[in-house]
Amino acid sequence: MIDSCGRRINYMRISITDRCDLRCRYCMPEEGIEKVSMSRILTYEEILRICRAAVKIGITRFKITGGEPLVRKGCTGLVREMKKIAGVEQVTLTTNGQQLSGRIEELKEAGIDGINISMDSLREDRYSYITGGGELRKTLEAIDRSIASGISTRINCLLQKQFNEDETADFAAFAFDKGLDVRFIEIMPVGFGNPDEGLSNDDVLKKLKEKHPELEKDERLHGNGPAVYYRLPGTAGAIGLISAMHHSFCSSCNRIRLTSQGLLKPCLCYEDGIDLRPVLAEQESSEEMIKEALREAVMDKPDGHTFFDRAGVETKLMSQIGG
Ligand code: SAM
Numbered sequence: 001m002i003d004s005c006g007r008r009i010n011y012m013r014i015s016i017t018d019r020c021d022l023r024c025r026y027c028m029p030e031e032g033i034e035k036v037s038m039s040r041i042l043t044y045e046e047i048l049r050i051c052r053a054a055v056k057i058g059i060t061r062f063k064i065t066g067g068e069p070l071v072r073k074g075c076t077g078l079v080r081e082m083k084k085i086a087g088v089e090q091v092t093l094t095t096n097g098q099q100l101s102g103r104i105e106e107l108k109e110a111g112i113d114g115i116n117i118s119m120d121s122l123r124e125d126r127y128s129y130i131t132g133g134g135e136l137r138k139t140l141e142a143i144d145r146s147i148a149s150g151i152s153t154r155i156n157c158l159l160q161k162q163f164n165e166d167e168t169a170d171f172a173a174f175a176f177d178k179g180l181d182v183r184f185i186e187i188m189p190v191g192f193g194n195p196d197e198g199l200s201n202d203d204v205l206k207k208l209k210e211k212h213p214e215l216e217k218d219e220r221l222h223g224n225g226p227a228v229y230y231r232l233p234g235t236a237g238a239i240g241l242i243s244a245m246h247h248s249f250c251s252s253c254n255r256i257r258l259t260s261q262g263l264l265k266p267c268l269c270y271e272d273g274i275d276l277r278p279v280l281a282e283q284e285s286s287e288e289m290i291k292e293a294l295r296e297a298v299m300d301k302p303d304g305h306t307f308f309d310r311a312g313v314e315t316k317l318m319s320q321i322g323g
């Protein structure tokens, strides 16, 4: 479907839970958040109804996210059922990787098309600090297993000044060594994210070019997202830069978001959205009504974010939205 700014919207991020087994400092408070009762969380059947309607308006690529999607029972079953929907082109997952290792085979069997794994440090102590107690070795093991299983595997990394900026080159080496994509994401002012503490991707690229003068722009298609990729000639892995703050890519935005509580969000930046729960709860609710709400969300997409002046900016946490 084409939105009012002429952008083709074909991708939806679906958060299936706002719970998480980690407490990344920029995302969730240490003490966690008040648990939302399961009765307020969309059931998998409701999510599938939304996906069936979405496909009919041209949204054919889906990312399952959270909170941590793997903490919700039955996540693999959802992947399997989504993959059965006629017209679904791609179902991928984003995870912190802590519980992924033992789930790779079932996810592969369910038909997952790709896994993004968030990892902000390659050093155990730092990883544990930033995630509020996560174990790096579990995520590293999951990465190796995911690669070995043949699933398309990517790493997402948030670089922050005075925390992990000195690991830029290590992450690049990790990408080239493992033959996978590592994407550096600029921190956004959502949740506890403070862009002043983040690194601009221009600076990241400068650092990388100092270390690897032969780095070249990689024009191959890497996924659904707005990352700009660079690679070293002769290596399989690539570095992706997702510069949400410093090079807004809103003009090519292709997505809408669905929170675990059923709010359809036209844009990550703003608070507002369309509550799908009343539509889903209606006895007589038809696929047409869901399609109508999805169309409205697409047409409500603003032309860009206002993260810099913070007017009407989202106050929910990233774990509640799905990132
Ligand atoms: N728990 C899963 C994970 O960590 O991949 C999925 C949900 S998490 C909210 C999705 C992504 O959002 C993660 O890569 C995380 O680093 C990113 N994220 C969280 N807060 C952010 C912020 N303020 N700015 C930019 N990215 C953020």
Ligand code: SF4
Binding pocket: 020, 021, 022, 023, 024, 027, 028, 066, 067, 068, 096, 118, 318, 319
């Ligand atoms: Fe959990 Fe992901 Fe947020 Fe970290 S970024 S607290 S893993 S939802």
